[in-house]
Amino acid sequence: DAGVIQSPRHEVTEMGQEVTLRCKPISGHDYLFWYRQTMMRGLELLIYFNNNVPIDDSGMPEDRFSAKMPNASFSTLKIQPSEPRDSAVYFCASSPGGLSNQPQHFGDGTRLSIL
């Protein structure tokens, strides 16, 4: 049974370029989450979806960040234009139900470096 799949695993790009991170959740999971991990702030929730609909995007740092979920099996997180301070590990996670009692399953992350 495949887990959450993220691509690419590593991304190195120059400041100002557009970056697109991709996520395939576990089949049947209704919730999808995007997190960012940095040394300073730890693991932060950026946005989450329920049944493909964005529910809470209050963690998205600025308008340069956007996320979409066009169908139940695919989501993207886009940064345009990218800046060096966006360098972090970005995780996607999914869960089968409500957040309170359904553990989230994480992908292995995308390590993003903006030069």
Added chain:
Amino acid sequence: DQQVKQNSPSLSVQEGRISILNCDYTNSMFDYFLWYKKYPAEGPTFLISISSIKDKNEDGRFTVFLNKSAKHLSLHIVPSQPGDSAVYFCAASASGANSKLTFGKGITLSVRP
């Protein structure tokens, strides 16, 4: 403002001994707590959880204790094994299907053979 705090960034213990990882929270609305374990270059994986109606939950070598009055929880691993060496994240949420998980910054556990 960190609502979930893991104040010790690292812990080193001898194989076979007990590992105690601590976590404090400030939001009194939190009523569900989880521990995740993370190996390098992998995503966090769920380890164990506890609801606020309990003060202890045990799963094999892992036990989580919750002290609501102190807003403190701890993860005990006994006996510790070298394969337990990883980063451990404490997370918390408030009731409701749309509650967010708030994570601590993590503790790096090293178990020495």
